[in-house]
Amino acid sequence: MAQHVTLIATAAMGLESVVANEVKNLGYETSVSNGKVRFDAPVSAIPRCNLWLRTADRVKLLAGEFKATTFDELFEGVKAIPWENFISEDGQFPVTGKSHKSTLYSVPDCQAIVKKAIAERLKWKYGVASRMAETGALYKVEIALHKDIATLTIDTSGDGLHKRGYRTGQGEAPLKETLAAALILLTNWKPDHPLIDPFCGSGTIPIEAALIGQNIAPGFNRNFASEDWGLIRHAYWESAFEEAENLAKYDQKLDIQGADIDHNMISIAMNNSQEAGLGDLISWKQMQVKDLFPRKKNGYIIGNPPYGERISTRDRVIEMYQDLGNVMKQHPSWSVYIITAFEAFEQYYGQKATKKRKLFNGFIRTDYYQYFGKWEK
Known part of the structure; x- marks a missing residue:
């Protein structure tokens, strides 16, 4: 072998x-x-x-x-x-x-x-x-x-690695868990900083952030095709799971919030979070973007809002982006990261992004707009 x-x-x-x-x-x-x-x-x-x-x-x-x-x-x-x-x-x-x-x-x-x-x-x-x-x-x-x-x-994987095993429900346009994790890893967010997703849907970004924050292996609660292979000693799997358990930081405190205008999605997000074993680590709230009010400094907004293609109308999307821009002007220490296919996002948000990165959400070409906050002591 x-x-x-x-x-x-x-x-x-x-x-x-x-x-x-x-x-x-x-x-x-x-x-x-x-x-x-x-x-x-x-x-x-x-x-x-x-x-x-x-x-x-x-x-x-x-x-x-x-x-x-x-x-x-x-x-x-x-x-x-x-x-x-x-x-x-x-x-x-x-x-x-x-x-x-x-x-x-x-x-x-x-x-x-x-x-x-x-x-x-x-x-x-x-x-x-x-x-x-x-x-x-x-x-x-x-x-x-x-x-x-x-x-x-x-x-070697079997089901795709985005299938973590915690998704009990989802909305019309769910974000893949792998992409959600990437959106977080492409920021400078650390577990001791607050994080809010104002468009949380079924909760994927906050859940992935909590897994990252506590260093929980994303595949810990699922099976893989190669677990049954003779090529891989059973001891290797035992060692890998033991390593994952030892490296998890279950006592790491987190300040992560998921919000959405749809109360049904908040319910789904809460169930998914429970299924992921995260208990009450994440707070969930039904809320419009214009009512967002971060209470701490130096936080992060990471979100995947509607693009105006499949879910919401163009006018509603424009209003949502304007609301977000108006809110975040009042919180300059916060960094904002938004993925969207809406090409005029910067215009309606009211500010040109510090940095943009081209990404694909499924087959949809998107931009990841990045606004870096000004650190406050």
Whole structure:
């Protein structure tokens, strides 16, 4: 069995550097490309990365990579990969695929060839005469062709890492947990500073902030596909969960508030917070933006307000942005971070952002407007 592996943490466009920083903080050196953070690590990194990466979409194990312009090259290249180092004799290995700017453009054909090549290799190595049983652990294989380079990976995560396990309900346009965590990590917020989300919806930003503030591993309350893999010793998982428990700062005091105009969303947010095990760490309030009144200095507003595309009308959105700008003029020590696809946000907020960052909320291109507060003693 392999002792060291190459892993790929996939990332939403614009978040690669955030994911790379998380991986580095876990102790692994990275290389970054579009949507991917690649790194070599011991097998024990698979549990740790799945438990700790807040902003990555998935953690994939790189099985092999080679050039393929014909189906024969694809078959032989896949068959040459030591799949027995990764997949158990009874393992299930469904194959998904994608192709971009490659000679081999028929994804279904590529999937079928990869499946056959893996089966041939495993039957040869395990001495199986007939069809592989495929009744055991799940090893979801992906063939990704890009400019004739075939990349074969196995998904270690199972469900996407944004599925923390605490979401019992949501609104019409929920923010992914991974993006919410990234919005927080892109600020200078620290757990001893107040934080308010005035557009909290189902509570994702305040909940992710509380998890970050108490250094709680985001994957602590969920399962992963690779937990059943023979490749990873059970002791590695035990060690990773033990590390997560030891590093949590459950006694860290927090001042985090979620507010929303819809009382139904406040109820959902409270239930999600309870499910996340955060108890009364977060305060929740039904409130209009114009009624926002921060009582402390040097705090942070982090929010994902309606964009005027799917939820609210344009006039209502403009009024909401104006209200927020008028309120925050009275609190210059507060930093404000707003993600929106509304291109005239700065105009109606009443101030040009100190900094902007392009991000994608799902398939929606957005800007992350950043206003840095003036520190007050």
